[in-house]
Each structure stands twice: as structure tokens, then as C-alpha cells.
Amino acid sequence: MRFAQNVDYIVLALYFILMLSIGIYYSKFSKGVHNYFAAGNKVPWWISGISLYMTNFSAWTFTAAAGFIYHTSWYGVVYISSGIVTYFLGALLTAKRWRRSRVISPIEYTQTRYNIQTQQLLSWVISANFILSAGAQLSATCKFLSPLFGIDIDILIIATGLVILFYTFLGGLWGVLITDFVQFVILISMTLIISLLSLKFAGGLKGLFENVPPFTFEHVYNNVFYDLNFLISIYLIGTIGVAAGASQRFYSVVDEKSALKVGILASILSFAQPLLFAVPPLVARIIWPDLSQVDLFKGFFQPNDLVYLGVALKILPIGLIGLLMSAMLSATMSTLSSVYNFVGSIITRDIYLALFNPKADEVKQFKFGRITTFVLGLIVIAESLLYVHSEFGIFNIMVTFFTLFNIPVNIPLAFGLIFKSIPRWGASLAIIWGLIVGAIARFVAGWSIGAQVYIAGISTFVILMLSDKIRTLYLKNKTFLSLISLAVSILCSLIFLLNLKTEPSIARYLIIIVASFSLGFSLIYFNKFVKETEQDKKVVEEFFKKIETPINVAQEVYGKSGKETEVFLFIGFILIVIGTLISFLPFVVHTEKDIHIFIIVASVYIIFGVLMILYGRKNKINKEFILSENPGSKTKTNKSDEINRGI
CATH class of the missing domain: 1.20.1730.10 (Sodium/glucose cotransporter)
Structure with a gap:
């Protein structure tokens, strides 16, 4: 070797x-x-x-x-x-x-x-x-x-x-x-x-x-x-x-x-x-x-x-x-x-x-x-x-x-x-749930990596998707939400306590029970700090209107000022230089018997480099022609958009 x-x-x-x-x-x-x-x-x-x-x-x-x-x-x-x-x-x-x-x-x-x-x-x-x-x-x-x-x-x-x-x-x-x-x-x-x-x-x-x-x-x-x-x-x-x-x-x-x-x-x-x-x-x-x-x-x-x-x-x-x-x-x-x-x-x-x-x-x-x-x-x-x-x-x-x-x-x-139904405040509680549940599963209950990911993922997704319904219950029926919180607390405790994969101890039991009840009743306490108005709903609506609106390439991308970046020519030059240097290595280090390996590696770089330069020159010529046909604008034609995209 x-x-x-x-x-x-x-x-x-x-x-x-x-x-x-x-x-x-x-x-x-x-x-x-x-x-x-x-x-x-x-x-x-x-x-x-x-x-x-x-x-x-x-x-x-x-x-x-x-x-x-x-x-x-x-x-x-x-x-x-x-x-x-x-x-x-x-x-x-x-x-x-x-x-x-x-x-x-x-x-x-x-x-x-x-x-x-x-x-x-x-x-x-x-x-x-x-x-x-x-x-x-x-x-x-x-x-x-x-x-x-x-x-x-x-x-x-x-x-x-x-x-x-x-x-x-x-x-x-x-x-x-x-x-x-x-x-x-x-x-x-x-x-x-x-x-x-x-x-x-x-x-x-x-x-x-x-x-x-x-x-x-x-x-x-x-x-x-x-x-x-x-x-x-x-x-x-x-x-x-x-x-x-x-x-x-x-x-x-x-x-x-x-x-x-x-x-x-x-x-x-x-x-x-x-x-x-x-x-x-x-x-x-x-x-x-x-x-x-x-x-x-x-x-x-x-x-x-x-x-x-x-x-x-x-x-x-x-x-x-x-x-x-x-x-x-x-x-x-x-x-x-x-x-x-x-x-x-x-x-x-x-x-x-x-x-x-x-x-x-x-x-x-x-x-x-x-x-x-x-x-x-x-x-x-x-x-x-x-x-x-x-x-x-x-x-x-x-x-x-x-x-x-x-x-x-x-x-x-x-x-x-993806989902418009998720309220503006919903992610915070979901993230906290996922982090705490995952930490308990892995470091306290001793679960495997796969099981930890499952329960953390399910917890995060469920809280995220139900956050609006939880808010509705908090505003209209706090008693029922309290019962749900209690049930969730007991369920979380039982899931971890009955599936403990590590050495049982009083400390582990206490951590699991306290964390489970804290998570369960966070459904109530978290909502005390939530402030949601009609304006919040309008903001979400406007956000999804933007998501549903296609990008206007001419106005939003090429209509902006800034230097054009010569990607292809520069990359091609770099790769050809690397390939050329590699081709001389066997003679420098006197390993001519392995010359076929050097040639294969060098060829990969040079071929990539030549392709980049040829493609870059073609793009540059086409772009100059289009700009000459459309003075004062870089983006008046679809062809120009395609060239700049590197398609």
C-alpha cells in the first residue's frame, strides 16, 4: 500500500x-x-x-x-x-x-x-x-x-x-x-x-x-x-x-x-x-x-x-x-x-x-x-x-x-x-412537542432511533395539524379541552412507562410523568398567550396567493440590476487546468506503470471542461444576438430567459 x-x-x-x-x-x-x-x-x-x-x-x-x-x-x-x-x-x-x-x-x-x-x-x-x-x-x-x-x-x-x-x-x-x-x-x-x-x-x-x-x-x-x-x-x-x-x-x-x-x-x-x-x-x-x-x-x-x-x-x-x-x-x-x-x-x-x-x-x-x-x-x-x-x-x-x-x-x-389551515401560531407548540417527546423517547425511555423518530414526527405533525381545532376548543369549551389535556397526559405517561427500554428508576419515572403532564396541559396554557385576529387570517390568505402566483422571470429575476455571472466558461477553464496537471503527474512522480489511471482521471476533467466552455460560448453568442435585437432590455424574449437559465 x-x-x-x-x-x-x-x-x-x-x-x-x-x-x-x-x-x-x-x-x-x-x-x-x-x-x-x-x-x-x-x-x-x-x-x-x-x-x-x-x-x-x-x-x-x-x-x-x-x-x-x-x-x-x-x-x-x-x-x-x-x-x-x-x-x-x-x-x-x-x-x-x-x-x-x-x-x-x-x-x-x-x-x-x-x-x-x-x-x-x-x-x-x-x-x-x-x-x-x-x-x-x-x-x-x-x-x-x-x-x-x-x-x-x-x-x-x-x-x-x-x-x-x-x-x-x-x-x-x-x-x-x-x-x-x-x-x-x-x-x-x-x-x-x-x-x-x-x-x-x-x-x-x-x-x-x-x-x-x-x-x-x-x-x-x-x-x-x-x-x-x-x-x-x-x-x-x-x-x-x-x-x-x-x-x-x-x-x-x-x-x-x-x-x-x-x-x-x-x-x-x-x-x-x-x-x-x-x-x-x-x-x-x-x-x-x-x-x-x-x-x-x-x-x-x-x-x-x-x-x-x-x-x-x-x-x-x-x-x-x-x-x-x-x-x-x-x-x-x-x-x-x-x-x-x-x-x-x-x-x-x-x-x-x-x-x-x-x-x-x-x-x-x-x-x-x-x-x-x-x-x-x-x-x-x-x-x-x-x-x-x-x-x-x-x-x-x-x-x-x-x-x-x-x-x-x-x-x-x-x-x-402546503396547508393553509395551519394557523400562524401553530408551529411553535408543534416544535416544542416534537423536541420534548423525541428527547424523552431517546434519552429517558431508551427507545431506538427509529421509534424516537416515529413518535417525534407523529407528535409534531398531529399538534401542527390540530392546532386550529385546539384553539377553537379553548375559546368555546375549556372544560372539554381540560379533559382532553388530562387524557393526553395520561396516555403519554403510559406510552413511555410501559415501553421503558432502559434501567427503571424513580428519576426516570418522575421525568416521564412531569414531562407528559406538562405537554398535555400545554394545550391549554399555550393558548393563553395566543393572539389571533382577522388580520392574521388575511395575512395567511395573502401569503398563499403569493405561493399560487407563478414567477414572472422577466420582471422578478432579469429585470433586477446586477452583474451577469459567467458560470460555464469559468468552470470549464478550471476543470481543464486540473485535468492537464493530472496528466503530467505520472512523469513527475515516476509512476508511468499507472499512467492509465492518471489518463482516465484527467480525461474526465478535460471532457467536462471542454463541454462547459463550448456551452458557455454558445450561450454568450446567442445572448449578445438577442440583446442586439432588443436594445435596452435583457429579458424581452423567452429565448433569452432560456439561455440565462442554462437550459
Whole structure:
């Protein structure tokens, strides 16, 4: 096996420089808050779709997920392929509605759709969840790469965190989207070559299917039980997560059709998951059935997490190992840069503008957004330095945040766009219910992840959809509502007490009973603070009129001032440069025997680059012709709209 050499360090350094250069280049297109957080709604749908696909990858995909597939075989493959379903269904639910909401912050619409209290609650919870999770992802990446390169992990965390921070800080959403595309090409080329070459160690596809254990629904991995309920819960969280959490990718494109294409493209790309990410760990299971006997994995606490790296090092020549590290970093960098921009927009629009400075103009919002993004990056770096030395474990931290926050927050965000019957105040109580019920189920009653997600999701959805009826009962028949609250309190207590999956104790009983009765009678007490007027109902009506109104591309997108962004030519140039440099690597590092691998990888970049340049030149010529035919207007023809959309 080969390990990182000097040339690999050079490749990694050049990759960092490339990402920073993209951020600097696209900073000239991010001179206002609308362009910084929504890219002026001019992002080609395929760029946004690839970016959406990329945001779900990090070093975790190559480590923890690979280890999970190694242990559970085909069950893990089904797990990692969830995007096929979740992207498609999530986009069908809300993609068009997000674009028609005409917002530039993922939950900016809640101040109108719900109320200021709901907006603030969502803003704080989502921001905390994303930032805490981002710290775990950065530390996971650097913990994996540090021993490979022999770099102190704290130094690696600081360096990597600063690179991600600066290109996000400089380039805004355009910088994030374009780096996502470049990282996508790097990721696809490296994972594809590793998967195809690794098959020879398993005897080809036939040998893979014959030697990998058959599919089963029940597994125990690191003392955690996984079954069908876990898979269903992951697909459920994923679908609702896309419907709510992919908002920025949906509303940054020009119109509703483009928004739907974003989700469909991400779904189609997910069909490649088994080939790109599952084959190497499955091959590892065949060639290394006992990792404790393999020198590479000796001395590691959880060797399963290193099986993808082990297969890659068995295949890749010097030089491409550095590019593999770049691919792993690219996945994490894509996720973290999206988090910085996403949370930055929330804090700027939904906290700073709504609470502290409602009269702030575009310039002040833009400056505050940039400062916020910078501070968020520093916080994530500090978290990573803390997490990486924590005995609790990075994987446990990630699972805790993901399962606790996502369902209670995303259900109101997604379904608030769909159901007009939900009152403006309804989401707040639903979120609180979901968070508390999920926490009790997981940390007090000791339920499995799947069961926790089920009960948190059902609780959130039921309270959200019945909130108007609960309000009606409060106003017309408080006695009956009191009886319902008592019944709900008793039912919740019995559900948890009779299904306790951990060691019984007086403290657990008390927590369950107190929490259950607090939730039950919150149906009454919460309504004491609700103020709903006819004006509130009119606001909701107006909101849904906007949702039902198609986007006027000519007026709402291209009628606005701002620099036009040359997407295709710039991306093409970058990819050709990368491909050309890779083609010279075998002669620099004297690995001519592996030249076919370098040629395949380089060809992928050059082909992508040439296609981008040809397409970009065609668009530029057509656009100049149309503008000459329509002086004084950039958007007088449908053809012009199509060109700018990148169709």
C-alpha cells in the first residue's frame, strides 16, 4: 500500500488554493444581500442540483458510512441510497412553493406564514443544530486525514476550517455553488476509478454478489440495534429534510420548473451511490474478513471506519492519493460552506433584521451577513477542536443532533408551505412537542432511533395539524379541552412507562410523568398567550396567493440590476487546468506503470471542461444576438430567459 508523499501534499495545497481562488473570483458577483444569499435567483438548475447532491457528503461518507456498509453489507447499501427517494419526494412536496415564496432566507417566510415567535424559535433551533453538527463534521474529516498525512490534528482543523470559511465569506452562495460543482467532478472521478478498480479484488461483479452476505433487516453495530424501522425513519427524515432544508437550492434558481429540476437531478445522481461509495467497503469485507489481522488497521479503535481508505491505498498511485484526500475534503467543505451560508442568511434576515435592526438597508444587511459568516466559521473551528478530543465520540455527537432536531423543525417548515389551515401560531407548540417527546423517547425511555423518530414526527405533525381545532376548543369549551389535556397526559405517561427500554428508576419515572403532564396541559396554557385576529387570517390568505402566483422571470429575476455571472466558461477553464496537471503527474512522480489511471482521471476533467466552455460560448453568442435585437432590455424574449437559465 502507498501512503501520502510530498507530491500528495502539493496536490492538496493546490486544491486549497483553487477553492480560495473561486471564492475571490465570485466575490465580485456578491455585492448585495440578495446576491450573497440567493445568488440573484440566477443559478442554473443543474448547478443548484449538483450542489444539493454534494451537501450531503463529508468525510463521514468515506469513514463511518463505509464502516457501516462493511458491517451490514446490503442493508448499508439501502441506507446510503436513500437520496434516490428523498430528493425526489422532497422536491415534489415543496420545490415549486419555495421558489414562489420569493424569500432569500430559508425561514424568512415564517414571519408571515406563522408569526414572529415561531420565526425566532426556528431561527435559534436551526442555527444551533447546523452549527453544532458542522463542528462534528469538520473534526471527523481532520481526525481521518491527520494520521495519513502526519499533520497535527489541531493544525489541520484550523487550516481546513479557515479555507472553507474564507471562500464562503468572499463568494457567498455563488462561491458555494461553483466550488460544489468543481468538488463534484473531483469526487465522481476519484470514487468511480476506485470502485471500478477495486472490483478486480472481489472477482468482478459476479464475485461481489456471490461473496457478500445476503440482505437482512437486523444488525447490531457498535452496540446499537438497526432494523427496518431505522431505514424507514432515515427515509422519512430525509424526505422532510429535503422539503424543508433544501430551500436555498430551490429558491436560488429562476423559476418553479427549474426548482423542481434541482430535486430531480439530485435524485438521479443518487442512483450512483451504490457504485461510487458502497463497492469499496463491500470489496473490503471480502478481502479482509478480519480487520484485526491486517497491518493497516492494527492500533485503530474502530478499524471499520478505515476500510474505504484501505482499498483506495491498495489501488491509487502517488499523486492521486492527494487527489483522493481532496475528494474527501471536498465533500466536507461542500457541506460546511453550505451551512455557513445557510445559517448566515437565517441570522441576518430572521434575527438581526427582525429583532435588532428592522430598518437596516441592503448594505448593512450585506455587511452583517459577511461578519456573521466569518464568526460562524470561527465557532465551528473551536467546536471541532473540542469534539476531536471528546470521549463521547464524533459519530455519537452527529447522531444525537440529527435525530433530535430534524423532524420537529422540518415538519412545520415544509408543511407550512402546503396547508393553509395551519394557523400562524401553530408551529411553535408543534416544535416544542416534537423536541420534548423525541428527547424523552431517546434519552429517558431508551427507545431506538427509529421509534424516537416515529413518535417525534407523529407528535409534531398531529399538534401542527390540530392546532386550529385546539384553539377553537379553548375559546368555546375549556372544560372539554381540560379533559382532553388530562387524557393526553395520561396516555403519554403510559406510552413511555410501559415501553421503558432502559434501567427503571424513580428519576426516570418522575421525568416521564412531569414531562407528559406538562405537554398535555400545554394545550391549554399555550393558548393563553395566543393572539389571533382577522388580520392574521388575511395575512395567511395573502401569503398563499403569493405561493399560487407563478414567477414572472422577466420582471422578478432579469429585470433586477446586477452583474451577469459567467458560470460555464469559468468552470470549464478550471476543470481543464486540473485535468492537464493530472496528466503530467505520472512523469513527475515516476509512476508511468499507472499512467492509465492518471489518463482516465484527467480525461474526465478535460471532457467536462471542454463541454462547459463550448456551452458557455454558445450561450454568450446567442445572448449578445438577442440583446442586439432588443436594445435596452435583457429579458424581452423567452429565448433569452432560456439561455440565462442554462437550459
